[in-house]
Structure formats: C-alpha cells, structure tokens
Amino acid sequence: MTDASLPTPHHLPCTIGDLPVARIAEIAAFAGQRVQIRGWLHNRRSKGKLHFLQLRDGSGIIQAVLFKGDFDEATFARADHLQQESSIVVAGTVRADERAPSGFELQADGLLVVAEAHADYPISPKEHGVAFLMDHRHLWLRSRRQAAILRVRARIVKSIRDFFDSHDYVLVDTPIFTPNACEGTSTLFETDYHDQKAYLSQSGQLYSEATAMALGRVYTFGPTFRAEKSKTRRHLTEFWMVEPEAAFLDLDGVIDLAEDLVCTIAQDVLRDRGPELDLIDSIRSEAEEHRQLKLRREALAAIRKPFIRLDYADAVDQLHELGSDIPFGDDLGGDDETILTQQYDRPIFVRRYPAQVKAFYMKRDPADPVRSLSVDMLAPEGYGEVIGGGQREDDHDTLRAAIEHHKLPMAAFDWYLDLRKYGTVPHGGFGLGLERTVAWVCGLPHVRETIAFPRLMDRLRP
C-alpha cells in the first residue's frame, strides 16, 4: 500500500510512554490514577515554582498543576513560556480538588510539547468584536462557548432524527440542484449545470410530497439556500432545515406533530446538555444581557404542551390591542412576531393565514377560501418564526389554477401535478429551521453562531 516514492511523513510525538489516555469528559473515572491527557493549552498562569496549565482536549478543560520539584529545569521553564493553543501531552495523577475549576485537576509529572503555537495566536482571553471573531471563525470554534453551542446543535440534530425515525417517518434526501425556482417566491442561487441553469434548493418540500405518496411518512433534513439580500440576526444564505411530510395528515395533525417535535427537542437538550446551557448563560455579552433572556434551563423547562393556538384573525386582533398597526391581510412583520410572542412563555401556533401571503401549494380553507390551511410556529422571547407549514392543495384543478395565478411556469410542475392525478390524498407537513431553533434553545443573539461556518450575505470566508 505504501508508495515508496512519497516523502516519509514526519511523525509528531504524541504519547508519554504507555500511560492510559484519558478524555477530560470522563476524568472522574480516572481519579487517583496516573494518566496522560492530550490536547491544547487553553490558558496558563504561574506562581513561580508552580505553573497552572489549562488543558483543553475537545471534551472539556482541566487544570494541570506543575511543581518545580517534579520536573527538570528545562521542561519546567518551557512550561512557563508555552504559547496559548500549543498542542501538548501532560502526564500526571488525577486528583479531586475543590480549588480546581472543574473539581478535578491533574498533578502533573510529565510534559510533552507536540507542536508549539506561533506567538501571534489572535484570540486572547479578553473580549473581541464579532467581525474579528468571524474572520477567525476557524480558531474561534476552540472557545468554550462556541464549542458548547456546537454540542447543543448536534444534540438537537440527533433529537430530530430520533423523533422522526421512531415515529415511522422515513429519511429521504431530496436534491440540492433543482431545475426551477420551485416556489417562485425566494431568490435562488443560480449555477451553471452543464450548459443549463440549475438552482440550489430552497426547500425539499415538493419532492417530499412525492416521496410521501410512496412511503407514507417521510422527512428530509439537509442544507437549503436563499440568495435574498437579508442582513438580519435571523438569516443565513445557507441553512439546515428538517421537513417532514405525511399522507393523510391534516392541519391539526401538522400542528400536533410540530408540537411533539419541539417538546422532544427541549426535553432532550435539557436532559443531556445542561452543563453546556449553563456555560452559554455564564458567558454573555453586554448586548445579550440587554435582552434579559431567561436562563436556558428555565426557558426549555417552560416548553410544554399545549402550545398556544391562535387563528391569524385572532392574532391580528390581539396585535391591534397591543398597539400594532398591522393591516388585516398582511403577513406578520418581525416586530409583530416579537410583540405577540412576548405575551406567552411558550411557543405560539398562528393558523390560517390569508392565502395571498402564503405559497401557491397551500390548501385553501374549505370553510373560508380567503384563508389557507397554513401554520407558523413562533418561538418565545422574540425568536420568531421557527416553523412554517400546513396542509397542501390536493385537488388537481385547484392547484393548476394556483400555479397559473402565481404566474409560475406550468411545465416545471407537470410531475408535481401528477401527484394529484394518481391517487391524491390530503397531506401536509412543515419545515423547521435548525439554526433558528439552536439560537432559541441557546438564547443566542444571532444565528451566525449556531453553525460552524456560517454563510451570510457578505461572508463566504473562512
């Protein structure tokens, strides 16, 4: 297998003898034992004949204590001059100690420097501006708060997948290249697809309607793309969305499903990521303090069934009482969503929006054709729209008329109309925006911190 013509890779030293390697997250299990921990130097303090190294291994941070008497002079002196983020291996005995930040510390007796970091590591322990941190996102992710957010995000993704898998929904991935501007609403990214135009998907929903007719219950979970020039704390140009779709699911069924999913997410995160939530709470910027967010454990504990259910008409009435001047028939603006959600400590479903503000495929309310069988879920504390969905138009001729009315290219929807020709059934689903959900669960001011490498209108790097 080895190609002798290739240069020999040079191997970095990264073990101290044959000591067991301990992960900081599981350090309690090694209490009293001599181990080695491999990671990066997070911070360093010194008291002369005593050095404190904060060691980060990805699973956590632990303090290594080095006494001068336990080391040769050169190694001890080097420990006092190591740059932040140098990769190191520390050997020592795991000890419970109240003086240590995590309750455990490593009484060090060996130090191996894998690779010293350059002296100009840009992210110091003091505060930085968001623009600078975003330019150094690849390094910013090493900070405790950012790592905690990514852990919460990963838990939410798992929660979503477990929820649908255990409710008999089949994961079906939908294409990212699409031939048309599907819904005719959003601005899409255009690409050259072997001499024809293709667009990056803004939603997998239309395809999921097809697979729902094949498999009954399906969900798609992947990235979606919007080219709109939106510069707000709620927008990314590339974001992840989970979209369940099911045959024989009506509007009430869609709402019940969304409610169960959101409750499951809240419970799972509360149960499994409490320490991460506490950490995020403990490191808040001034701007965040200003928002007077609840502690995240309290906010998540309040997410219980039943959520508030309001018809659009009632929501508008309530907004008028609260001082909004929203015209009846308009979609809710950001301010309206904020005002409304601040009245309740749990999410709100707003149902039956005017058909004219929703997409062409929304089914009209048989009892009142001006309205659609649509629903948005608005999260508390001003987080706004996290879910949008509803029941789909299932009548062939009505759908065809809607496509015409929206002046969409009929040829692009022949396959979609087929679904109504060959055994149409009532069906519905919704889309949940992952990043907005993570921002809400973590109490973050901006969705850009909820994904490792955010893509924003003006930011493509790193």
Added chain:
RNA sequence: UCCGACGUAGCUCAGCUGGUAGAGCAGGUGACUGUUAAUCACCGGGUCCCGUGUUCAAGUCACGGCGUCGGAGCCA
C-alpha cells in the same frame, strides 16, 4: 435594495472647543508554591480605513469612496 451607526497598536477601546498618540489584554524580560480572564515591575509595538478639500496646523472639520456592524423588506 433601503435606513442608521462605526472604522485609532495583533485585539478591545479612550483621545474634550483642531496643536502632532494613550490604557487594558496579547507578545518579550523578570519576581512569586494555589492561580481561577492571577498579580506586580520593566520593554517592544501606529499608513489614526483610503482619497480630496478647509486650515499656519487634521485622529479630530467637510465631501467622496471602501469596509464592518445593526435594522427593514423577504423568509426558516
């Protein structure tokens, strides 16, 4: 696309009615046997975003540009 704010050391910022540049952190040297964003002493570090103009004199005032941030619309 529109509205608003900001741009000074590697970073976060101060710099008054215009008079020629300052702090903390980071970096360097040293002290300290329990530090918790350690502390203390000393040292190095600047195209004050760019351009034009006003002025004896511009980080400071005016205009134009560039960049960043926040918001609106649209949406998840």
